[in-house]
Amino acid sequence: MSGMGAGEVRESYRTLDRWLKAAPADLLSSRSRQAELFFRRMGVTFAVYGDAESNERLIPFDVVPRIIAANEWRLLERGLKQRVGALNAFLKDIYGPQECIRAGVIPADIVLTNPQYRPEMQGRRPPGDVWCHIAGIDLVRTGEDGFQVLEDNARTPSGVSYMLENREMMMRLFPDLFAEHRIHPVDTYTDTLLRTLQSGAPGSAGDDPRIVVLTPGPFNSAYYEHSFLADKLGVELVEGTDLFVNDDTVFMRTTEGPQKVDVIYRRIDDDFIDPLTFRPDSAVGVPGLMAAYLAGNVTLANAVGTGVADDKCVYTYMPEIVRFFTGEEPILKNIPTWRCREPEALKEVLGQLDQLVVKEVGGSGGYGMLVGPAATKAEIETFRAKLIAHPEEFIAQPTLSLSTAPTLDGGTLQPRHVDLRPFVLTSPAGVRVTPGGLTRVALKAGSLVVNSSQGGGTKDTWVLDD
Incomplete structure (x- = not known):
């Protein structure tokens, strides 16, 4: 402009x-x-x-x-x-x-x-x-x-x-x-x-597969989007407790009785989708979901x-x-990105931390990162220690x-x-x-x-x- x-x-x-x-x-x-x-x-x-x-x-x-x-x-x-x-x-x-x-x-x-x-x-x-x-x-x-x-x-x-x-x-x-x-x-x-x-x-779903959007619930940061998309798609918004698995098939509880579910647009990460396969403490998943999934149902x-x-x-x-x-x-x-797991790259990154953006390899949402030019000396030194201790957990990019x-x-x-x-x-x-x-x-x-x-x-x- x-x-x-x-x-x-x-x-x-x-x-x-x-x-x-x-x-x-x-x-x-x-x-x-x-x-x-x-x-x-x-x-x-x-x-x-x-x-x-x-x-x-x-x-x-x-x-x-x-x-x-x-x-x-x-x-x-x-x-x-x-x-x-x-x-x-x-x-x-x-x-x-x-x-x-x-x-x-x-x-x-x-x-x-x-x-x-x-x-x-x-x-x-x-x-x-x-x-x-x-x-x-x-x-x-x-x-x-x-x-x-x-x-x-x-x-x-x-x-x-x-x-x-x-x-x-x-x-x-x-x-x-x-x-x-x-x-x-x-x-x-x-x-x-x-x-x-x-x-x-x-393949078993026929011409009109039943689709649901699976949400962790109202306390999730993107819950508005989950309900918005279910509404726009014209499908049910469900939580884990609304679904159950029987004979490797997923069903949705409804007032008219169980209804078979063919496709789940899930907004829950892998760790939480099935407490029988992944995290047993998950309260938002569906027990047995992975068995139904691996069975191709x-x-x-x-x-x-x-x-x-x-x-x-x-x-x-x-x-x-x-x-x-x-x-x-x-x-x-x-x-352009430095892989801190590589010794030469790590050496370069440590030498110019105040000029770089350093991110956790598994991070998201802008958390767990260092923006060098905007960081204090103490923050830079704290990150330097993290990098030296676990270089494989970080990448670095120019600002x-x-x-x-x-x-x-x-x-x-x-x-x-x-x-x-x-x-x-x-x-x-x-x-x-x-x-x-x-x-x-x-x-x-x-x-x-x-x-x-x-x-x-x-x-x-x-x-x-x-």
């Missing part, structure tokens, strides 16, 4: 720039207040663990859209399909012949001793042979390098409800601005998701064991994984000069750092990418942390049509 210290207005933003110049000075601020009121009424919230002041908060919503040009999106879409195709092939292989390990593409210990590796799935193939039905790939744009992958979310990626709600909000608040752009719709996501889940049902989306693919150390091998399984060069590049997007702050537009999480759906018929995704924005000046649990907000993402 003009006047934002980044030179000329991007081509994709020119219509918005003209519109803003012609709009009343307080228009964005008043629409922003309206949006907050709407979201509050609708109950669009998320919970924050360990927050004594408030169990639930609104995720701040910025009314200035993030706009992506059609040609840029086409390249992104190709890259996302390639990457998620490779992720699924990788999962199929590590739980099958393990050719990528034998070929030296990735060290055996990184896979086989990974906390998310599930030996129960070795030699197994999920119904439809799809492992990761729903993926959320986090992207950042850095300087002139275009979009790069920051991390892969292959377990239970969240945020799609905010993508859909943000679009609905923008259409309600800015119909005239919409009329001046040709924007790809995102509301087809739930129809595509429903077809993805249906097509992955076990129910589909779990995503499959058990997909967590290996979103491990941050495995991420560092994704370029090699893409080449091995597709025979192509990766369209989307990784952020990125992330691209910014115009964001409303105090009534004026200011540059704020953003990332993008597109949602990628895989079925036996192929890979589909929703045009857009969830743009997360760091609302504090200079901040690089966009996670909602750490004070970040969201924007609507517009992908322009030709």
Whole structure:
């Protein structure tokens, strides 16, 4: 945008720039207040663990859209399909012949001793042979390098409800601005998701498989999304106690008696889905679920064991994984990353801790990480001790000069750092990418942390049509 210290207005933003110049000075601020009121009424919230002041908060919503040009999106879409195709092939292989390990593409210990590796799935193939039905790939744009992958979310990626709600909000608040752009719709996501889940049902399910969304319950931080998606899909939202297993078949308790369940879109991590197989102290899972799953009588989306693919150390091998399984060069590049498990890399990282971002390989949500330039000397020294004691548990990346997007702050537009999480759906018929995704924005000046649990907000993402 003009006047934002980044030179000329991007081509994709020119219509918005003209519109803003012609709009009343307080228009964005008043629409922003309206949006907050709407979201509050609708109950669009998320919970924050360990927050004594408030169990639930609104995720701040910025009314200035993030706009992506059609040609840029086409390249992104190709890259996302390639990457998620490779992720699924990788999962199929590590739980099958393990050719990528034998070929030296990735060290055996990184896979086989990974906390998310599930030996129960070795030699197994999920119904439809799809492992990761729903993926959320986090992207950042850095300087002139275009979009790069920051991390892969292959377990239970969240945020799609905010993508859909943000679009609905923008259409309600800015119909005239919409009329001046040709924007790809995102509301087809739930129809595509429903077809993805249906097509992955076990062969015994027939033409109309019964699908449920399995939630840990109202105290989960993403519970709003679970109920939102169940509603949009037109399926039941269930907790573990609503389901039971009999003769390796999953049933749902209803007022009309037990009903067979064919597909479970589960929003519970592997550790908790079945107390008979995994954590015996889980109160949110379904006893016997794994037996039904391994018998091929129910589909779990995503499959058990997909967590290996979103491990941050495995991420560092994704370029090699893409080449091995597709025979192509990766369209989307990784952020340069040091594997602290390697002595030379560890030495380099320890020498410049105050300049790097250090992450736990199994961490998520912006927790358990060191942002060197923003850390105190004491925090850096504490992390140094952790790195020396357990280097294999960490990776390090440069502090990125992330691209910014115009964001409303105090009534004026200011540059704020953003990332993008597109949602990628895989079925036996192929890979589909929703045009857009969830743009997360760091609302504090200079901040690089966009996670909602750490004070970040969201924007609507517009992908322009030709």
